[in-house]
Amino acid sequence: MFTRETRELLFTFVLFVLLMVGVWLAQRYLNAYLVRIFNTACIYVIAAVAYNLVNGITGQFSLGPNGFMAIGGYTVALLMLPVVQKQEVYFLQPLIWPFNSFSFPPALFIFALLLGGLLAAGGAILIGFPTLRLRGDYLAIATFGFGEIIIVLANNLIPLTNGALGIKGIPEYTNLWWTVNWAFWTVFLVKNLVNSSFGRALKAIREDEVAAEAMGINLFRHKLLAFALSAFFAGVAGGLFVTLISTISPTLFTFSMTFNLLIIIVLGGLGSITGSTITAVLFAFLQELLREVEAPHVIGSWTFPGIPGMRMVVFSAILVILMIFYRRGLFGRQELSWQHVSRILWWGKRAHGGQS
């Protein structure tokens, strides 16, 4: 009846409509706590899928998403915070021109997000340019440094970032409409990108750089483009995050953020976009569950006081164990495609049917 492409596009469209209906229902009936977790989950989806594009698909080891998210977050905060509020927040040192004299009206929120993403991509090009030309792991060390340096800058550039105090009272524009839409379109775009010739070139780079180069792939340009695109989405995710929790400070986007994303993409399977999507949502809920670990417990006659930070110990242990014993993650490099879904739905009867 339809070609496979049209049918899959139709499926995707149906999924989109279902998601939108779900959002509408969630906004009306779901309690605020769950909505908050779903929002966080979507932001994790955006950041994790973008991160996987570099680490999983292209095989370059970046440790920078927290830095890019911080750039996006600060950009959006500075652009969206109302002028009156700015005068209140910046009491140590006044905010520098031009940010002190204007702020975007709510209707331009999308442009603030895009600008945040673009600036993050600019930062990525700044680091990617010297490091991605080289073989080896220079990207890892440069991006790790970048993430830490952004925090140093956020602490010290007080007329721009308000230093360690951070910026409070950012209008809460982010709701499920925004996060679900961004998450959906990010996954859609990255997944299509991965299946394009550009994406195949990225995978070739991951498998063997020398062979890829011999096939005429411009290594540097492909890596840089993938890295910048990944940073763009990380920046958007950062922007959404600060307008969700309405505050930003240098401690918000520390290395822990990158670490969370690393766990998500490893657990989902390095190189699997749908894997990252699913584990990102799971992770947002798992993180809430693991708050239990940090709550006080009574075992026998011993009372263990709540141990703040125990979550990260558990997560890092999980990461190391995963890497040693279960390196492929839940999905390996497989994608959950519509073909898989239909195979599951129709019990294999029409698995490959209707491909004419």
Added chain:
Amino acid sequence: MTWTTFFQQLMNGVSVGSLYALLAIGYTLVYGILGLINFAHSDVFMLGTYFAFFMIGIFLLPWWISVLIGVGLCALVGVTIERVAYRPLRNAPRISALITAVGVSFFIENLGLVTVGARPKGFPRPELMKNVYFIAGARIQGVTFWVPLISIAVLLVLFYLVYRTKLGMAMRAVSKDMETTRLMGVNVDRVILYAFALGSALAGIGGVLWACKYPQINPLMGIFPGWKAFTAAVVGGIGNVVGAMIGGFIIGLAEIMIVAFFPNLTGYRDAFVFALLIIFLLVKPSGIMGETLKEKV
């Protein structure tokens, strides 16, 4: 700036640089052999100070003995990390090993935060380090004077080990070509363990000396020194032991001198090292002592 303050800052830079050099050698040894950035190295550095701290504080041992035990424990930790976390991934894709290294590092840091807490502790310094010396009219603290001397003594021992003993020869051979060295009858796994032990012991010494210089210790104290030391290893030419030492001194001196000449930029001193790394990667990515190796199919 007067001559005496310049001399003071110079000494200060040399002493910080010698610490980066100690730490950088651990990175470069492991990277030269396994091609792995050992992110956990900076945490071994941190552990060294805590081991010594608890030996002094709880077991009431004399300072020198505590430090020696601490350094020994560091070597043990380094070997354990290699054996438990890195060896199973020796033949895995590069990125898996890197992720594991990040995981181990984060595990140690967070375990530290949970067990000893984030609140900094005061590290006890021996009398020797508290003395004040007057050299050429400049007032030099004992720490600034002794730290580089001890470091250089340790480095000389290390160079002897690497360039004059059979073990050192084996290490250099493994870093050139692991397979061929194995065929020559060298127990490669054991050489790698020794490299980790050696690097971690140096990190432990570096940690204790660092704590003498900046006596506030906390579980995250290793992150910045570790990252700068790796930068130093890159600047010197990654994989090269002499290069790592030179890189360490360059980073230490540059950092201290920039802050000395532009005191109002003190908050940005970490950013300078980053800028230096980017510039070096642009201009001379193989580093000062490094050789450019062309990858062949």
